Amino acid sequence: MHPFTYTRVSSTRDALAAGRRGGRYIAGGTTLVDLMREGVEHPATIVDISGLPLDEVRATERGGLRIGALVSMAQAAAHPKVRALFPVISQALELSASAQLRNMATIGGNIMQRTRCTYFRDVTAACNKRDPGSGCAARDGFNRTHAILGASTACVATHPSDVSVAFAALQAQVHLLGPDGERRLSFADFLLRPGTTPQREQALHPGELITAVEIPALPRPLASGYLKVRDRQSYEFALTSAAVALHVRGGIIREAKVAAGGVGTVPWKLPAVEDHLIGERPSDALWKAAAKKAADGARPLAHNRFKVELLQRTVERQLRTVGGHA
Amino acid sequence: MPTEPVPQGPTPATAAPEGPTAPTRRTFIATGTAVGTTVVAGGVLGTGLLPGSEAAAAASAPSSRLSLTVNGTRHTVTVDNRTSLLDLLREHLGLTGSKKGCDAGACGACTVLVDGRRQNACLTLAVRMEGAEVTTIEGLADGDQLHALQQAFIDQDAFQCGYCTPGQILSGVACIQEGHTRSPEEIAEWMSGNICRCGCYPKIVSAVQQAAGKK
Ligand SMILES: Cc1cc2nc3c(=O)[nH]c(=O)nc-3n(C[C@H](O)[C@H](O)[C@H](O)COP(=O)(O)OP(=O)(O)OC[C@H]3O[C@@H](n4cnc5c(N)ncnc54)[C@H](O)[C@@H]3O)c2cc1C
Ligand code: FES
Ligand code: FES
Secondary structure (H helix, E strand, C coil): CCCCEEEECCCHHHHHHHHHCCCEEECCCCCHHHHHHCCCCCCCEEEECCCCCCCCEEECCCCCEEEECCCEHHHHHHCHHHHHHCHHHHHHHHCCCCHHHHHHCEHHHHHHCCCCCHHHHCCCCCECCCCCCCCECCCCCCCCCCCCECCCCCCCCCCCCCHHHHHHHCCCEEEEEECCEEEEEEHHHHECCCCCCCCCCECCCCCCEEEEEEECCCCCCCEEEEEEECCCCCCCCCCEEEEEEEEEECCEEEEEEEEEECCECCCEECHHHHHHHCCCCCCHHHHHHHHHHHHCCCCCCCCCCHHHHHHHHHHHHHHHHHHCCC | CCCCCCCCCCCCCCCCCCCCCCCCHHHHHHHHHHHHHHCEECCCCCCCCCCHHHHHHHHHCCEEEEEEEECCEEEEEEEECCCEHHHHHHHHCCCCCCCCCCCCCCCCCCEEEECCEEEEHHHCEHHHCCCCEEECHHHCCECCECCHHHHHHHHCCCCCCCCCHHHHHHHHHHHHHHCCCCCHHHHHHHCCCCCCCCCCHHHHHHHHHHHCCCC
């Protein structure tokens, strides 16, 4: 690990000042320390933001939810408002990592986490994300866990966050604070597809601070949930996953929010599936027909062809779990 | 996820940081790793444990002074900023009960309680622990009286090699405190952050059940 200086800040002002000087924020440290030890990251200055007052969960006026960037994954998952309003968020968090890691890791850090592609983590391998221009060892390498959606010639790595799949489905907004003040980005604009610049993963300006993630109000009742499919039952990243939220009134699906994880270079929103559901009556046939569209545009690699059908089945099963048999 | 143990502990044979030629990326990383796990002033530096070149590198690497409480005893230490809580405990405070399996958050062998919550000591920078109260396996028993979960691990024969056991027990103590013990399935899920290569999972679940008073 490269040597680094360490400072702790207690106000967002001090944090931004340190960030402007090139300091790297540390929240839970579960991504950053790991990647520093692997030699993937080597910040010269670490700015400890864990003392900032960004650790609150609160309901917004119209029934949305604002989760502070420094709320731990464990706190967010257990929070009564999160559990009551958006079970899909609680479930995605509780199916992530381990109880120990969830105590340390934060919501802001989670959506900033970097890919688990083994070639990215191995500093001796070619990786355009880690070392732009060096190539992509995964494209023709062992790519069973890699992306089937949203990849480019330069990069085929998946985004590993589970709760980001729920945030993408629910069209969350990311609140940012920079030297020029506050701004908000839709989740879809916050995480970037690799294109020709896989090293750029978030639309964050240098030194910008994430202050919160806001979930917009949705019509009630809203049934929601998260399904994660993986090589072992727990403490593992997703091969495929599905976040689903449905608003059914008068026997008709009025609102459908669906996204998939483990398959895309970013959490993969599924508008074709949503469009197929809206205006229809819940039924097993409907779930099946809608889920068929989940893999539209998929381009599997040598070792992950299985993900195409697995994704469709994951979405179908979660639609049935959330929407019921009818 | 990497599961290779990382070479650790005082490794004076590793390349000296200042050589006649510029270090390559790989040797620099290797050097950094060795320095990062061996250096603490105020306890070890100056005691002659480190060869001269490493001590010099250690002195120049940014370090910080902090106070924390471990198993009820307050310590003030100066650490190289790169030192993990796990290395502080094992290499500098001599508390080798907490184990290093993966050094990457992927096995749970290093689990300790920080301010009552379980966390991975390998991914915790020691420098962030100012004022923290840390509990390790060495701090669980009350004199000769084992903690109920330590006793339960013996009663249920919940280990073979024992390498994962300190982490399992600290994690189990937290699991019981959190109330995630309503069924064997719930215990298994909330204990899944602790890998046991000997495969003692059913007995570990039984031990947690026993200590939670559910068996
Ligand atoms: C073994 C293991 C298994 C895991 N399994 C899963 C899993 O199944 N599902 C899953 O979703 N995740 C999983 N994770 C990833 C884990 O959830 C992330 O490491 C964690 O959420 C990161 O949060 P943190 O607070 O620790 O981030 P840090 O490591 O502190 O920070 C990560 C990055 O975000 C930046 N950052 C942090 N906070 C802010 C902020 N407020 N503003 C701007 N930048 C910020 C930092 O500068 C850094 O670049 C796993 C991790 C490990 C080690
Ligand atoms: S040593 Fe494996 S999780 Fe810390
Ligand atoms: S007892 Fe050997 S690893 Fe668990």
